[in-house]
Amino acid sequence: HATLAEVSTEPIERARHLALASPGPDERVAATLMTAAEQARRRGLPDEAASLTRLAVARTPDEHADRRRERCLLGSAHAYAATDYELCRELAHRVFALAPTPAQRVRACIQIINAANQALYDLDEVFAEAFAQVGDDTCGRARLHYLRAFKAHASDGDSAIAWTEAARAAVLARRGGDRSTEQVALAFQAFVGTLQGRPDADEPLTRALARPQDAGPTGGHNGPRGIRARLDFFADRLARSGAEFDRMLRRARESDDAEETVFLLCGKVDVEARAGRCDRAMEAAREVLDLAREIGANLGQVYYAAAVAEAAGGDLERGAALARESVRIAREDQDLVYLPLAWCVLGQIRHRLRDPVAAVECLSRARAIAVRRGIVDPAAIPWSVDLAEALVAVGDHDRAEAIVRDVQQTADRLGRHGVYASLSRADALLRGESGDLASAAAYLRDTAA
Structure with a gap:
């Protein structure tokens, strides 16, 4: 490896051979690895950057503990970009054993939270640690409130808290000059507000879209334009x-x-x-x-x-x-x-496979979760149409009729014309089951027109 390091002209390859030739702590080798990791990141190779940074952490001498902490945090960020969530968590957790500063503890907590993706249910202690250490860092606190809004939405099932936390994140981010966090927080607030059927749901997104959109996180699926695309789908x-x-x-x-x-x-x-x-x-x-x-x-x-x-x-x-x-x-x-959403599509499929009893069970589960989360918009979790039709198929006409009437009223109020029209099909099935086939056919023709 030492010979290969000497003859290699490719910086990333040379750094790797140099590290393998020097298994013990060596700051010169660690610094070379970090330079190579940055080059890999710029080339769009986050997995290489993460791997090289991990080697740099291992080669950093004990007397450079602060550098080791920073390298752990950088490596964790590279691993997250490479979707290597296990390595992301591993390097972030290492920071806690290295006497980090409060700011470093907060950054490590944020990396652990990010690496969890949707599985945020067991991170209460991580959030508590981050908030305890963030101090008067306005931007750091804004980021944490944004992440807590997402946890409330995805894992806790509390849309009201998600709305409040997203709003708080946006205010703090604006105060701290963190435009990226402000925009994603405003977009998320609008998304949650739409699910709740709030009349003022569009306002945060309008504010976010009025600002310049960059190529960073604000331009992605959780940014203002990404959220608008999802809301356009609902509508x-x-x-x-x-x-x-x-x-x-x-x-x-x-x-x-x-x-x-x-x-x-x-x-x-x-x-x-x-x-x-x-x-x-x-x-x-x-x-x-x-x-x-x-x-x-x-x-x-x-x-x-x-x-x-x-x-x-x-x-x-x-x-x-x-x-x-x-x-x-x-x-x-x-x-x-x-x-x-998974229960919804499974229920729809079971209904189409002529198993309405299983369909009712699946779709009722979806409905219960939507109610628990405070989700009003019928387009967000589309249980209503298929559940109404499945209920007609099993002969529970009263429940089917109640769903059609209640959800059509909400769909009309929120402008969900597609949901309203689809429920008309269930309404026609109910009319047909009562023997009024002419009325059912006329109703469908009117809806289609």
């Missing part, structure tokens, strides 16, 4: 939603951002399936499954998206298996975002 503005997802996907692929690509492909599946472009939905589903396997990401939303595609234009039994896998992962992660 059946599929052309604009699809165009935005395609634009963001092109950028994610150009920058080789695997995690961002995964999330955006899942959104694209939803849009293409809703638009009836089943071949494109299937193509996006295959791509996201392959990519998730390639990077080792076992994410519930990937299996959910694949199930949606199969339900739209593939094999229903395969779709049911994918939906069950999404349910399993979401339950394991206590992910209250994708668990009800």
